Amino acid sequence: MNALIFSAVSGVIMMFSSFLLNNKNSVRVLAHVLLLATIIANIFELRGISFFHIDTRGMLEFDRFALLFTLVANVCTFAFFLLSSRDLEKIGNHYSDYFSLLFFILAGIVVSSSFKSLLMLFLGIEILSIPLYILTGSDKRNLKSNEASLKYFLMGSFSTGLMLMGIALIYGATGTFQTGITVAEKVPVLLITGMMLLLFSMSFKVSAAPFHFWTPDVYDGAPTVVTSFMATVVKAAGFIAFMRLFAEEFGSIRPEWKLLVGIVAAVTLFIGNITAVFQQSVKRMLAYSSISQAGFMMLAIYSLSNDAKEGLILYAAAYSLATIGIFAVLVRMKDYTFEGFNGFAKQQPFLAGILVVFLLSLAGIPLTAGFLSKFYMLKATIDGGSLALAIFAVLMAAVSVYYYFRLIQSMYFKTGNATISGTTTGFKYTLAALAGITILLGIFPNLLTNWLYF
Amino acid sequence: MPINYYIFLSLTLFVIGIIGVLTRRNAIIIFMCIELMLNAVNLLLVAFSKMHYVTNVSKVTNAGSDGQLFVFFIMVVAAAEVAVGLSIIVMLFRNTHSVDVNFLNRLKH
Numbered sequence: 159m160n161a162l163i164f165s166a167v168s169g170v171i172m173m174f175s176s177f178l179l180n181n182k183n184s185v186r187v188l189a190h191v192l193l194l195a196t197i198i199a200n201i202f203e204l205r206g207i208s209f210f211h212i213d214t215r216g217m218l219e220f221d222r223f224a225l226l227f228t229l230v231a232n233v234c235t236f237a238f239f240l241l242s243s244r245d246l247e248k249i250g251n252h253y254s255d256y257f258s259l260l261f262f263i264l265a266g267i268v269v270s271s272s273f274k275s276l277l278m279l280f281l282g283i284e285i286l287s288i289p290l291y292i293l294t295g296s297d298k299r300n301l302k303s304n305e306a307s308l309k310y311f312l313m314g315s316f317s318t319g320l321m322l323m324g325i326a327l328i329y330g331a332t333g334t335f336q337t338g339i340t341v342a343e344k345v346p347v348l349l350i351t352g353m354m355l356l357l358f359s360m361s362f363k364v365s366a367a368p369f370h371f372w373t374p375d376v377y378d379g380a381p382t383v384v385t386s387f388m389a390t391v392v393k394a395a396g397f398i399a400f401m402r403l404f405a406e407e408f409g410s411i412r413p414e415w416k417l418l419v420g421i422v423a424a425v426t427l428f429i430g431n432i433t434a435v436f437q438q439s440v441k442r443m444l445a446y447s448s449i450s451q452a453g454f455m456m457l458a459i460y461s462l463s464n465d466a467k468e469g470l471i472l473y474a475a476a477y478s479l480a481t482i483g484i485f486a487v488l489v490r491m492k493d494y495t496f497e498g499f500n501g502f503a504k505q506q507p508f509l510a511g512i513l514v515v516f517l518l519s520l521a522g523i524p525l526t527a528g529f530l531s532k533f534y535m536l537k538a539t540i541d542g543g544s545l546a547l548a549i550f551a552v553l554m555a556a557v558s559v560y561y562y563f564r565l566i567q568s569m570y571f572k573t574g575n576a577t578i579s580g581t582t583t584g585f586k587y588t589l590a591a592l593a594g595i596t597i598l599l600g601i602f603p604n605l606l607t608n609w610l611y612f
Numbered sequence: 613m614p615i616n617y618y619i620f621l622s623l624t625l626f627v628i629g630i631i632g633v634l635t636r637r638n639a640i641i642i643f644m645c646i647e648l649m650l651n652a653v654n655l656l657l658v659a660f661s662k663m664h665y666v667t668n669v670s671k672v673t674n675a676g677s678d679g680q681l682f683v684f685f686i687m688v689v690a691a692a693e694v695a696v697g698l699s700i701i702v703m704l705f706r707n708t709h710s711v712d713v714n715f716l717n718r719l720k721h
Contacts, residue, residue: 277682284689291696295703304704308713311697312642316633318693319649322686323626326653330619330660333668335678 159210159220160199161228162268168192169261176254186243189257193239196264197232204229204609216336217275224272226471226609227398231267231391234478235260238387240588241486244580245383249296256296259289260387267395271402276325276335279399283321283363286395287314290388294380306379313372317362324355328407337406345411353408353415357422360403364396366456367426370449374433377445382494385441386485389448394474397455401470405462412462419460420547427453427554434561441494443561444484447520450558451477457535457551461542468607469534475606476527476599480516483592486585487513492577499565500574508586509578510569515593519600521562522555527599534603618659625652639701639711643694650690654683 172189179185199209204225246256263286270282291314295307325335331348332339341349358369365373377385408415430450437443455473458466487509491498503510519528532555539548569576599606625648632645661679668675705711 277678277685281685281689284692288692288696291700295700298703299707301707304700304707307700308639308704311700312633312639312646312713315643315646315693315697316649319626319629319646319653322650322653323656325682326656326660329657329679329682330615330663333664333676335682 159208159212159214159218160203161196161225161232162218162265163210164192164196164199165232165261165264165268168196169258169265172254172258172261176252179254182247182253185254185257189243189254189261190236190239192261193232193236197229197236200225200229200232214274217278218269218272219274220272222610223467223471224268224398224402226606227271227395227474228268229609230471230475230478230606231271231395232264234391234394234475234482235264235387237479237588237592238391238482238486241482241585241592242383242386242489245489249381249383250298252296256293259293262289263387263392267391270395270399273399273402274337274406276328276337276407279403280318280321280325283396283399284318286392287318287363290314290384290392293384294376294388296384297381300381302379303381306376309372309379310376313362313376317359317369320355320362321359324352324359327352327355337403339407339410341410345414349411350414353411354418356403357415357418360396360400361422364393364400364452364455365449366422366452367429367449368422370426370429370452373449374442374445377448378439378442382441382485382489385445386482386489389444389485390478390481393448393452394455394478397452397458397470397474401459401462401467404459409462416460419456420544423453423456423460424547424550425453426450426456427551431554431557435557437561438496439494440488440491440496440499440565443496443565444481444488447558447561448481450554451520453554454532454535454551457539457547460544460547461535461538463538463541465534465541466538468603468610469531469538471610472527472534472599472603472606473531476519476531476596479592479596480519480528483516483589483596484513484520486589487578490578490580492579496564496568497574499568499576500572502569502576502578504573505576506578506581509581509589512586512589512593513569514566515596517562517566519596521559525597525600527596527603530600530603615659615663618656622652622656622659625649625655637712637714639704639713642713643697643701647690647694650686654686657683657686 175185247253266282266286273279291311294310297303327348331346362369430446430453434443434446458470519526522528522532536548629645629649633642636642657679661676664676
């Protein structure tokens with residue numbers, strides 16, 4: 159509740175700051191301070207101190223899983239602010255509005271990760287998506303950005319329609335919107351149909367195959383700063399909502415959907431990884447890589463154990479930190495293709511070294527957070543009884559090494575003149591801190607997962 | 613009237629909406645079809661709400677009222693979506709002087 163109210167109020171404050179503060183620097187500092195306050199308030203709630211006592215009629219439940227994910231999302235957003243807030247300036251004139259939209263997205267993330275009622279799921283997903291449609295199209299003069307935003311908007315509202323139909327059918331079958339249904343021996347047809355529609359629409363939102371086709375276009379067309387936020391924090395939030403929905407609402411009819419989710423995970427892993435191999439632009443490669451990482455996160459929904467829960471939180475943190483870091487460097491590059499990175503290590507040895515850490519983490523090499531989060535997922539899958547799916551996931555992770563290492567190869571073993579602009583010392587140290595966290599979580603994952611229990 | 617009629621009617625409207633989204637090429641018409649899908653859901657929710665009221669009113673006095681509440685939330689969110697969606701379409705029209713989605717294939721390559 160703390161984080162929800164703080165981020166919603168921060169969004170409103172940022173809206174007013176556009177005419178109260180006429181200095182871009184002060185707007186930026188204000189955004190950082192407000193987000194820091196949100197993080198602190200959230201930590202207080204995680205420690206059992208809630209500032210607000212509001213009766214939500216059992217529609218929202220702020221359990222440790224939701225609170226911890228909110229914390230991870232907020233901290234990743236803070237890292238995003240530190241690294242990329244100056245690049246937000248370059249999108250357009252309405253600097254403070256972008257911040258206020260980002261805060262509203264954070265409020266949506268809190269709602270969609272702590273819902274107990276399907277009404278709140280719907281509202282949370284919508285609060286999170288509608289500002290994103292605007293942010294995607296925020297580069298108003300750029301046709302690619304316009305097109306991406308229209309495509310995202312049409313796809314997003316179409317999948318919202320499917321979700322609402324699913325919710326309506328479930329309401330017809332059970333008579334309530336509260337999660338945690340109990341079914342008799344025979345599962346009603348309406349419930350199964352509703353479950354399928356919800357599965358489709360959530361797959362749309364987290365871009366799992368076969369509903370991923372909008373992702374590369376939208377991620378490629380959106381301003382790179384926005385893509386960096388959209389592909390990380392928002393996608394992870396979608397997965398938390400997905401997991402919560404299927405664990406709590408459909409946990410009792412698990413045999414009906416387990417195979418289907420397994421197939422979706424396998425297809426997502428396959429399509430994401432194989433298509434990423436053929437990309438020439440790093441931005442587009444990262445878009446496909448986000449699809450393939452989504453396949454790994456689907457494994458958590460397939461297995462639904464405690465390990466899967468811990469793993470999903472760790473995965474969200476590892477994947478978001480690494481991808482935000484890579485995008486922060488990518489925004490400053492002149493050329494987004496793989497050739498644009500040729501000879502990068504000669505000019506910026508420090509940045510290149512940090513990028514290597516992030517890429518290794520995404521590929522899942524030991525001693526990085528990415529390895530342990532993949533390990534948790536695979537362990538949960540094997541415990542869930544599907545060795546074949548786990549083996550397939552490992553094979554696909556091996557494919558992913560190819561395109562991540564291709565970037566390392568261009569940076570270190572090819573000659574060229576990669577051009578990067580605007581790297582301040584502060585930027586480098588922040589990136590180094592992110593890389594430090596990535597390695598630290600790779601050695602002591604308990605630092606994060608213990609928060610789930612005490 | 614039995615509940616089946618309402619289910620068939622709203623499923624028909626919903627499927628018309630889906631077919632419209634998939635086949636039409638004008639952004640505004642696609643958008644209208646999406647609204648049609650949302651309104652089919654509204655109709656279904658109200659019908660279910662009445663159904664649950666009739667069956668459960670002896671046990672709970674306000675049975676089924678949450679379905680009608682949901683309808684209001686859908687209307688509010690749909691209005692917000694219209695505001696954002698139409699402004700995106702207007703922005704696109706200013707740049708390309710067209711609202712045809714076939715025109716939008718720059719991102720493919």
